[in-house]
Amino acid sequence: MTVKTEAARGTLTYSRMRGMVAILIAFMKQKRMGLNDFIQKIANNSYACKHPEVQSILKISQPQEPELLNANPSPPPSPSQQINLGPSSNPHAKPSDFHFLKVIGKGSFGKVLLARHKAEEAFYAVKVLQKKAILKKKEEKHIMSERNVLLKNVKHPFLVGLHFSFQTADKLYFVLDYINGGELFYHLQRERCFLEPRARFYAAEIASALGYLHSLNIVYRDLKPENILLDSQGHIVLTDFGLCKENIEHNGTTSTFCGTPEYLAPEVLHKQPYDRTVDWWCLGAVLYEMLYGLPPFYSRNTAEMYDNILNKPLQLKPNITNSARHLLEGLLQKDRTKRLGAKDDFMEIKNHVFFSLINWDDLINKKITPPFNPNVSGPSDLRHFDPEFTEEPVPSSIGRSPDSILLTASVKEAAEAFLGFSYAPPMDSFL
DSSP, X not given: OOOOOEETTEEOOXXXXXXXXXXXXXXXXXXXXXXXXXXXXXXXXXXXXXXXXXXHHHHHHOTTOGGGGSSSOOOOOOGGGOOOOSTTOXXXXXXXXXXXXXXXXXXXXXXXXXXEETTTOOEEXXXXXXXXXXXXXXXXXXXXXXXXXXXXXXXXXXXXXXXXXXXXXXXXXXXXXXXXXXXXXXXXXXXXXXXXXXXXXXXXXXXXXXXXXXXXXXXXXXXXXXXXXXXXXXXXEEOOOTXXXXXXXXXXXXXXXXXXXXXXXXXXXTTOOBOTHHXXXXXXXXXXXXXXXXXTTOOSSHHHHHHHHHHSOOOOOSSSOHHHHHHHHHHTOSSGGGSTTTTTTHXXXXXXXXGTTOOHHHHHTXXXXXXXXXXXXXXXOOTTSOHHHHTSOOXXXXXXXXXXXXXXXXXXXXXXXXXXXXXXXXXXXXX
């Protein structure tokens, strides 16, 4: 049976009418995601875009785009182009805007690449994630949380900044600050441990970054030397916000079991509710490793290491100052209610005697000369990156969008899973 009606000189079949109804139902289901995401769905539906009322909605929604006002608008974009409309999106960014030069890191869901923007000639670290891999492990919430936290990082000097993000049907792209002084992990491996003044400087900058995240009700949860970078001058930059937990108010708790084994706090191992003091435990673990060369309670046997974290008393060798000893004992307190930072968060760490030599105003303004300079000659200087990454060939698929004709059903499903991901900074940030 076909229902025919005169509308826009065309025929509206029953199946097409059902399609329009389905789109409207989808809108109701996703209304909380905002008008931006709804318009993106409409724009990717070829039949819906031909309907005169939909075209008029698109004209109203984006009057600043001249091509949408033409009498004969161009065909709607395919899902592979992933147009994101609205004030918080960047509809123009695409993989072909970049020269992808080197692989500089790898993770569970993709790679980090050194890239040069063709028009701007600026260098960025572009984190490229495979949607299928994220969806397979049901990690989309963590990825969107990482994006949300990155959007809040722009005002702190020791947190990596997001310039903009975009997506294709099968990949997500974070365009980040390019930091090439190397991971703290890389430098610790080379030098085994740091002298106390150097460890104090890094610990202070890390604490400042954690304190800022806590002020935004964000718990970092994955502090480790691999996630701590040095910039070209030697300042700390925290990166990788995939395990951050948002909306943790003061004294608020969460209970998700996550993190890296060597740095897990006892309450996380016990699967008990935990709060922002979990980050201060991790700071203690990283400071311990900077001073001694290995994480506290370390064992090659993970089960034994977990038992050590839960039950073994903290043992400190006598080659550190009393103030360092006292700080480590406070941060690595197994009872989170007695841990340094439990009462007054960052202020307790900031006021500890170990940091009495730190001028915190000078620190936040980068007026303190770092104790180590990576001495990089420029963006192409990759001496502080692991050759395991930099010698790997750059995949050709990184720099192009998939052909919409060849998209599989799973890729098409993935294309719908990250609505609202794309981001461009507000125009006033350029003024």
